[in-house]
Amino acid sequence: xxxxxxxxxxxxxxxxxxxxxxxxxxxxxxxxxxxxxxxxxxxxxxxxxxxxxxxxxxxxxxxxxxxxxxxxxxxxxxxxxxxxxxxxxxxxxxxxxxxxxxxxxxxxxxxxxxxxxxxxxxxxxxxxxxxxxxxxxxxxxxxxxxxxxxxxxxxxxxxxxxxxxxxxxxxxxxxxxxxxxxxxxxxxxxxxxxxxxxxxxxxxxxxxxxxxxxxxxxxxxxxxxxx
Numbered sequence: 001x002x003x004x005x006x007x008x009x010x011x012x013x014x015x016x017x018x019x020x021x022x023x024x025x026x027x028x029x030x031x032x033x034x035x036x037x038x039x040x041x042x043x044x045x046x047x048x049x050x051x052x053x054x055x056x057x058x059x060x061x062x063x064x065x066x067x068x069x070x071x072x073x074x075x076x077x078x079x080x081x082x083x084x085x086x087x088x089x090x091x092x093x094x095x096x097x098x099x100x101x102x103x104x105x106x107x108x109x110x111x112x113x114x115x116x117x118x119x120x121x122x123x124x125x126x127x128x129x130x131x132x133x134x135x136x137x138x139x140x141x142x143x144x145x146x147x148x149x150x151x152x153x154x155x156x157x158x159x160x161x162x163x164x165x166x167x168x169x170x171x172x173x174x175x176x177x178x179x180x181x182x183x184x185x186x187x188x189x190x191x192x193x194x195x196x197x198x199x200x201x202x203x204x205x206x207x208x209x210x211x212x213x214x215x216x217x218x219x220x221x222x223x224x225x226x227x
């Protein structure tokens with residue numbers, strides 16, 4: 001009987017380290033499982049947060065671009081004085097009927113950029129905004145003609161064709177004046193002011209603005225490309 005008790009004691013002594021080892025390994029397994037679960041949760045919430053931030057930034061940038069999507073207008077006032085003459089000749093130029101008039105043209109001139117035509121692309125993955133096309137300036141002339149010293153013949157009176165010729169001539173003269181004036185450069189400066197809002201926003205968010213195949217770092221980069 002004493003011998004059996006001794007045998008049982010020996011078996012217990014042998015099993016204790018095994019049980020302890022299993023207990024330690026079990027805790028290690030649980031620890032590893034907790035670490036894996038924690039890492040996966042971290043990855044999930046981190047990626048979700050980053051994706052949400054990118055989508056938020058993208059929506060904010062698009063909203064800013066839409067907010068500048070309006071007509072950028074510069075207005076000027078011009079006056080032009082021209083003399084119009086026309087002759088009708090008959091019988092080998094022996095008989096002529098002349099008409100002439102002094103014309104004063106007052107005109108309101110608009111130089112416009114329709115930024116609703118601005119084409120762009122937003123790359124959320126690379127955090128890049130690409131301006132694909134900046135609209136060209138549009139010139140609009142609203143003129144008011146006043147006739148003075150009108151001299152016409154019953155056989156050669158002023159008619160609709162004359163008025164069309166006068167309108168075209170006045171517009172041509174005004175266009176020359178506008179090209180030499182600062183009106184277009186002022187309009188371009190206003191355009192740059194609107195586009196710089198996009199540049200400031202993208203820089204603030206850590207995004208990149210590109211145009212014409214290159215990165216835009218300052219408003220001067222845009223200015224060089226639209227000259």
